Amino acid sequence: MSRTSLFVPLGVFLLIVGVGYAGFKLNDPHELPSALLGKPFPEFAAPLLADSGTVVDRTALLGEPVLVNVWATWCPTCKAEHEQLLRIRESAGLRMVGVNYKDDPAKARSWLRQLGDPYEFVVQDADGSLGVELGVYGAPESFLLDARGTIVYKRVGDINPRIWRDELAPALARLNGVAAGGKNE
């Protein structure tokens, strides 16, 4: 046995350590890559939470950047996120639309009365079919759309101050920058 081959176990050990380290450094395995990024927001027709008789569709989202937020009263993280949404609505003036996901409309309406309502409007997704169209597998999830309804950013989980600062605000700034650049030309 040559002397160099004595180092083989050490090499194997370091390889295993390296793979393990990389594996643990990877993102949360629950975080799925976003299949819908860069694609148009899907067509839908859903009743408003405020008025079940009125049905809105995709065209209601167009015109300016909008944050589509999937939420439900049964979701504790949504409650934590709600305050942050109200703050963003206040400070950045970002337009927000809610998707009330597999929820009881009466509960959802009283939640908005109690906690405040950052949404321009909220649509009901009682059976989760709009959720399937959006690739939603839990709540909360949020989608940032440009003025033409293309999904430019997706967040699985809550929008907290860190996510707003590091991800959502920059994505919004890029959108507004593009829009401003377009106007200058």
Next chain:
Amino acid sequence: MCATGAHASRPRTAAWLLVTLRAILPMTLLTSFLCVAGATFTTVAWAAGPVDVYRFATPEEEARYRALIDEFRCPKCLNTNLSGSDAPIAKDLRRTVHRLLTQEGLTDQQIRDYLRDRYGDFVLYDPPFRPGTWLLWLAPPVFVIIGALVVWRLLRQPAAEPLSEQEIARLQSILEDQ
């Protein structure tokens, strides 16, 4: 008695192999049996998992539905397929597969594309070969090649001489001792 006396010779590969095989063969058989039994049990447990009541026009449709929900992975639960999960999202996706299949008449491949467009490669247990997945695809063949090289090197070593009569007798007495 141990064979460590003055007559003890270098262990011969063939004899060593024979003894090892005798020792591990029953264990291997037992393990295979347990694996098969375990797999069967798991399948049965899964089949008895969540039950949805759906109507199908033909048995073929139902068979396709069952094959598809076995094939897709539940996005919420990481290591369960749609048929085995009672997560609400798995229920929604089973309903979606049923609708696409029976009402919209999509082919299996169209249903796969539909779910992948929304949930990404994650829902397929069979990811496509892409820059992000090459390690996943290439690692197993690389390990097989390494294994083949090791086996080849072992086999290339000169064959051991056959046992002498004296050695055969000693081996026999050792085995009978036990």
